[in-house]
Amino acid sequence: MADLSVTIGSVRLPNPVIPASGTFGIGHARVMDISRLGALVPKTVMPEARTGHPPPRLTEAAGGLINAIGIPSVGIEAFLADVLPAYRAFGAPIVVSVSADTAEAFAMMCAAMADTGIAAIELNLSCPNLEAGGRAFALDPGPAADVVRACRAATGLPLWCKLSPNSGIPGQVAEAIEANGGDALIVANTMLAIAFDKEGNPRLANRTGGMSGLPLKPINLRLTDEIARRVALPIIGCGGVATLQDALDYFAAGASAVAIGTATLSRPTTMVHLIDALDAHLTERGLAAQDLVRRRTT
Amino acid sequence: MRLVDIQDKVVEVDVTVHEARIEHGVGRLFLSAPPEIRAARAGQYVMIRSLRAGGPLLGRPLTILHSGGHLELMYNIVGEGTRHLSTTLPGEVVQLVGPLGRPFALPDTEVTIIGDAGHVGTTLSLARERGEAKRPTRVIFTGTPDAAGVYPAAIHFLVGEFEATGATVDLVDERTIAEAVETARPALIAAGASDGIMAKVQAVADRLAIPGFVALQAPMACGVGVCQACVRHFRDGAMRIICETPIVDLAAPVFAEGGRHG
Numbered sequence: 313m314a315d316l317s318v319t320i321g322s323v324r325l326p327n328p329v330i331p332a333s334g335t336f337g338i339g340h341a342r343v344m345d346i347s348r349l350g351a352l353v354p355k356t357v358m359p360e361a362r363t364g365h366p367p368p369r370l371t372e373a374a375g376g377l378i379n380a381i382g383i384p385s386v387g388i389e390a391f392l393a394d395v396l397p398a399y400r401a402f403g404a405p406i407v408v409s410v411s412a413d414t415a416e417a418f419a420m421m422c423a424a425m426a427d428t429g430i431a432a433i434e435l436n437l438s439c440p441n442l443e444a445g446g447r448a449f450a451l452d453p454g455p456a457a458d459v460v461r462a463c464r465a466a467t468g469l470p471l472w473c474k475l476s477p478n479s480g481i482p483g484q485v486a487e488a489i490e491a492n493g494g495d496a497l498i499v500a501n502t503m504l505a506i507a508f509d510k511e512g513n514p515r516l517a518n519r520t521g522g523m524s525g526l527p528l529k530p531i532n533l534r535l536t537d538e539i540a541r542r543v544a545l546p547i548i549g550c551g552g553v554a555t556l557q558d559a560l561d562y563f564a565a566g567a568s569a570v571a572i573g574t575a576t577l578s579r580p581t582t583m584v585h586l587i588d589a590l591d592a593h594l595t596e597r598g599l600a601a602q603d604l605v606r607r608r609t610t
Numbered sequence: 611m612r613l614v615d616i617q618d619k620v621v622e623v624d625v626t627v628h629e630a631r632i633e634h635g636v637g638r639l640f641l642s643a644p645p646e647i648r649a650a651r652a653g654q655y656v657m658i659r660s661l662r663a664g665g666p667l668l669g670r671p672l673t674i675l676h677s678g679g680h681l682e683l684m685y686n687i688v689g690e691g692t693r694h695l696s697t698t699l700p701g702e703v704v705q706l707v708g709p710l711g712r713p714f715a716l717p718d719t720e721v722t723i724i725g726d727a728g729h730v731g732t733t734l735s736l737a738r739e740r741g742e743a744k745r746p747t748r749v750i751f752t753g754t755p756d757a758a759g760v761y762p763a764a765i766h767f768l769v770g771e772f773e774a775t776g777a778t779v780d781l782v783d784e785r786t787i788a789e790a791v792e793t794a795r796p797a798l799i800a801a802g803a804s805d806g807i808m809a810k811v812q813a814v815a816d817r818l819a820i821p822g823f824v825a826l827q828a829p830m831a832c833g834v835g836v837c838q839a840c841v842r843h844f845r846d847g848a849m850r851i852i853c854e855t856p857i858v859d860l861a862a863p864v865f866a867e868g869g870r871h872g
Binding site: 364367 | 618619620621622659666667668669690691705828829831832834835836837838839840842843848849854
């Protein structure tokens, strides 16, 4: 068996395969051994309880999915009291994904994570579906920097920042995150999209949603390649990963780990199959997972 | 009557289809049942995903009509996903995730099942289970007759399926479902029908204080409560995912008049 461990900044993961936030939950423990995953990433938590968007919230399109779930959340207080303890039982590193409407609210949630034993905080800067409207923090360097700076002041925990493929200047956003205390980047979230039914009605109640799955892979793979050239932060590749080759592509582009989302909804055990496939691939070549992490400099 | 707990252990397995059948727009698949599925009960379902090239990305929830050594699944052909499944051939391998959902309770006393063609799998599985257990069951099956009062052949076919379970079956024009329920005055309702029908049934049940359960439907992705796509509105103001139920108290959901889901 190969050494599958990788390091993301100061965090050591037992293997480089983790769930993408929003597509993973404790329900997966009913169908697979989730303690085998590189990390456990519960759905993004918001400061207050919220229901998310009305249905329909998800549709298949162009070989992928478009979702407008709208980040339903129990709120940070109930999350810490009722949700997080259930994840601790599995032993894998826990990465808590947070999002909010203001930099101050982001920082408040980061501060609340003190002494919880989690490995890192994901700052979901990029979800395009927030009911509050406006541009997502991840679209521009200034707002992204504001959030990271506020969170950095609020916690010593590693901050993994999720970028958006909808930004026209993702490299500048990544540089701003690096300059203000971010510890890693998740590249990237979903891309704004729309789908209609035969009568011309939007298939989602929210009209637009975020495209995920295979159609997103070449887009986020290119983003990974670009950002790996511009910043030294470790990168977790995300978007259309389902197979060993998908993961190897993201490593080749400069990622240190991969996050799996849509493929998990299609086949729940995708992540454990990918861990096994990666193990076989590395064992056959006498390599360790860390050997795949080749940061691009040119 | 207490709701039944969901099964903790769920399997994901690729299985071979032994037989695939389409009758009057209703599809059936016959598979070898994985051991974890064999104790599945009426109201539960599995997610089935075609592994053929060009198939849908997500599985589709199919009712478990019979479990044991083999698994009989039933589904209505309503969209691209189920149309694709309807072309499944014997010998083809499909992905199965299940058993999912909460089964119906199985009281000894008489249950009145209220259903329509769009939700026939769930209600027929309950009628079969009760028939096998020799429990008294009445069925109010709804359909829409033509101007001459004649029901489509598909409706008669489905009524025959219910009668074969040993249940007493009344075929009712769905436009008069409220009057039919009021006249029948059931002691306990177990329902699965469109929102339009369920809104009327719920109103009568409220007024006459008739307890019951209803099987809800919504587009589903994961089946294990993770993606939170399959939400429905409830009368307490909440939106809740239903894949882990989908059997709920009859009084709990909001049913939209004229709506398709139920």
